Amino acid sequence: MEKQKLSRRDFLLMSGAAAAGSLLAACQPQVVEKTVEVEKVVEQTVEVEVPVEVEVEKVVEVPAEMENVVLTHTFWGTSAEWQLWVAFDDQFSAENPGVSVISEHIPTQYENQIMMRRAAGDMPNVLNMQDEPFPRYADQDVYTNLDPYVEMDAAELDLDDFFPQLLDMFKWDKTTKTWMTGSQYAMPWDGAGILWFYNMDLFDELGLEPPANNGWDWTMDEFLDLCLKIAEFDGDGTMTRGAFRLPGWVYHMPFIMTMGGLYVDLDAKKCTLDTPESIEAVQYYVDLRLKHHVCPHTDEFAGMSDLDLFREGSLGMHLTGPWWFPDLRAIPWEELRWDCLHFPKNPATGERYVRQSWDGMAIGVDTENQDASWEYIKFVLTPGGQGRIAELGRAMPARPSVANSEGFMNPDLPPPNEKVFLDAVDYYHVQPINLYWDEMWTVIGKYWEEMSNEDIRMPVEEGCAKITAGVDYLFEHGELPADY
């Protein structure tokens, strides 16, 4: 038999196959017997108690007086205040879907516009108003008597959380024609007294130290010394920098009242500017311009606004309320640093007073939807509503609890010491508001101008005597004297 020879090729092929086979055999997992626990899923019905939240539609009865209501609300003020009221309206409508509020901005001649609307029978449902004209309009039946509402909602309103005298400032007694007593015709919502604003940069430049403790203890003598250091003149004797502009209208009340004077005795319905104390107080005021010349004459800085003069350092101080905050806060801090000071005390008596002024909200008399109007007023007076007002910075909210919060005393915004407005509540003084407020100021203004004008210089005794005669006549006869 012939041996068959294995070719090299075949041998290599067989070898390669054997090697591959061996390799494959070696790579095979080793089968190891082991015990494996296998999870067995068993379906089983189990009864389990599971709490389930179910939305239940709660049916709330909306009072009829809050359904399909459109309220009109009038106000004055800046565009920022406009935005405030629009926000109030939107929020109130969101919380009271049946009520929509239209806030109408009256930019000028506010009281006149309201009177015209009263005459036309088109009073707004809710109207903002100031304290000064309040007695006249309350007496003329412009506002709805709020006594029933206040009594009904006294607990909700938390009447103790209003600054002293505020609620009384919007009361009027029609029988005795007396202010701060009688029925409630409006609710206060913001306001403040007037204090000193000073230019910190100017003080630094002049090397002046502001009085310690924001002026809590300083006196009118120290105040005058400071003013004399601020005032500056050129070679002709014309003022180039003043301490402050001599305030007019009601803004001179702090000087007069602190130095012992009084404009009118409302109880006796008598003008008291002719008393020795009042004359001395008015003389002090007039001397600030005419004797000490720390206040500009009428032709010095004429035509320039107080804000511009304060900002550029032409005036070192200005006497006003927190309504200056928005304008000053619009100026970058690096450009103007400013703060507030207390009004100085009478050096002899240690007393001081500043004029306070508050704004209120009232319901227009004979308007529809009075209940809804009252709800809107209450809404503004809630802590949330007052908080919004505080953030605006226009004035202090009427509630101390909110005024004491960071809403009003914002640590991130100037001034560093707005708390002075809160501390000063102790010496806030009501103005001599009465039925003849506008006419009274016509008489006072006429002679006040002549007493403080550098060219006229009417003697203070003479001016005060004429004012007293005119105002007394006004109170007695209810009209201006023919020869004032």
Added chain:
Amino acid sequence: MSVVTDKLSRRWSLRAKEAAAGYFFILPFLIGFLWFTAIPMGVALYISFTEYNIVQPPEWVGVHHFVRLFEDTRLRKALANTSFYAGLSVPLYLATSFLAALAMNSKIKGIRIYRTIFYLPSVIPAVANVMLWLWIFNPQWGIANFLLGLVGIEGQKWFLDPNLSKPCLIAMGLWGIGPTMVIYLAGLQGVPPELYEAAEIDGAGPWGRFLHVTIPMMSSVTFFNLIMGIINAFQVFALAFVLIETGAGGTATAGAAGVQDSLLFYVYYLYQRGFQYQQMGYASAMGWLLLLIILVLTVIQFKLAGSWVYYEAARGA
């Protein structure tokens, strides 16, 4: 007879028809006049006999307000200020307008542009006008005092000086001569050129032609402008109101109208009484007094007109 009556009735019917057509066409004006002028005047007359504060019903007081008018010293001050203003501003206004019209009557290139420029200030709102002039008359920085300083004259207080506040107001008013100038211009362009030719032939020079042709021919226009000027001057309000309300008139306190009430004009005082003090009865009485004053002045002007106003049509030319 029937023919005569027939003719008469046809003529009457024609007249009646023509009259009816005439009344129909003036009816809109009549309604407007009654509703916006005559009836309010009647109501104001009634209110002048009442105490009325707008919000409460009027209370009859008889002639109380009219008696008070003659006792009111502030009213006298207002009337004096207004009379001063009218007495000075009207002649100045007429003269300035006439001179401007003469200049605008030239036939030069671009004359229409010049006429527009002269008219433009009269369309500026009162507030903008006041703001501009406050800067011009600013005692410290104003152009007026700067120019005075250039010629060595001491600066003035202008609006803050009770003796100068009204002249300043008059100066402000002169800026608005545009409408009066346009009326004069129309009159100048209506003067027949043959009159000038005839005068020239007769040997009249430029001044002679102006004196004996232009002025007489313009006298009727001047008379019209004079009447309107007096009526407007006695009702001056807007400029003074803006000055007083902005405090630019120098009032340190509210209530005064300019230093020593130098800017207290009649209509402003009427506004103050009616809208600030809510004494509509007294304000209405003031309104009627003003009407009587202006009426008397107008009647006087009409009586005097015969001696100086020339109407070409009246002379049968």
